[in-house]
Amino acid sequence: MHEEAIRKADVLIEALGFIRKFHGRFTVIKLGGSVMEDPESLRALLVDIVFMQTVGMRPVVVHGGGKAITAAMERAGLEPRFVKGRRYTDAATLEIVARVLAEEINADIERHINKFGGRASGLHHKTHQCLYGRKLALDDGTGVPIDLGRVGDVVEVDALPIENLCLAGVVPVLPSVAEDEDEEGQLLNVNADTAAAAVAQAIKADKLVFLTDTPGILRDKNEPSSLIRGLTPADCQALIADGVIDRGMIPKVEACLASLEAGVKKTHIIDGRLRHSLLLEIFTQTGIGTEIALDDGPGDERPGARRPVLARA
Secondary structure: HHHHHHHHHHHHHHHHHHHHHHHOEOOOOOOHHHHHHHHHHHHHHHHHHHHHHHOOOEEEEEEEEOHHHHHHHHHHOOOOOOOOOEEOOOOOHHHHHHHHHHHHEEEEEEHHHHHHOOEEEOOOOOOOOEEEEEEEOOOOOOOEEOEEEEEEEEEOOOOHHHHHHOOOOOOEEEEEEEEEEEOOOOOOOOOHHHHHHHHHHHHOOEEEEEEEEEOOOOOOOHHHEEOOOOHHHHHHHHHHHHOOOOOOOOHHHHHHHHHOOOOOOOEEEOOOOOHHHHHHHHHOOOOOEEEOOOOOOOOOOOOOOOHHHHOOO
């Protein structure tokens, strides 16, 4: 019994240094994947966020909701269509996207954070819009743009309302919907990964954390033990060139690299399905996912523990 109590005390002591280091600092958390479909995983994650807020950190949540949007479209008799990994978004689809993200998922996250003892407030077109974008047109490879409908990229973030909520002890919760800068009052469906990166850059966050359905970046996708714990941007480019980082992981890694270049200090890709993965990643020496940073330096919170694996090879 005493041994278990001592072990718990050791965990608290280990966390103390990180709590002091990150007190008053911004951490942007991108919420997505199957964690949003599993009530228990979502509950544990939101409790983690309440803990972060309680100890003086300033968490900001950015979320998508692809599976919920697809289900709502099917109920409405609309067939989802994807073009190069992007959901084609016509007017009818956009209406569903905006409703599901802002009025259902966002409101649910806000309600649960408040239920678990924290304070949260949604920031979107129904309350206070903070994300602004422009329509996105992909190249078909021959120079001809591909029409994606009302799909866009975030080009501007109104950071002040986000920062003010954090300063007031409230967790801002933003869905991945932007207002079109070129058409006032019109909305755009934006990628949640790039939206989270844009928010992290705008508020100069210390950390940007992507919650995914994998343990992090793996050398072998079929072997969880091949997790790479620490990478630099050069390492990431090499892994993309070698095909180790591919498909859906590429946009997340590119968002991490863009954020580091813009001044975000650390980026993390972790498994959101693992109970309390957020606390384990932030408040322990070794973490549980992949950390991408410019390099270890003096005063790094995990000296040596995350030194890039590829750099040692």
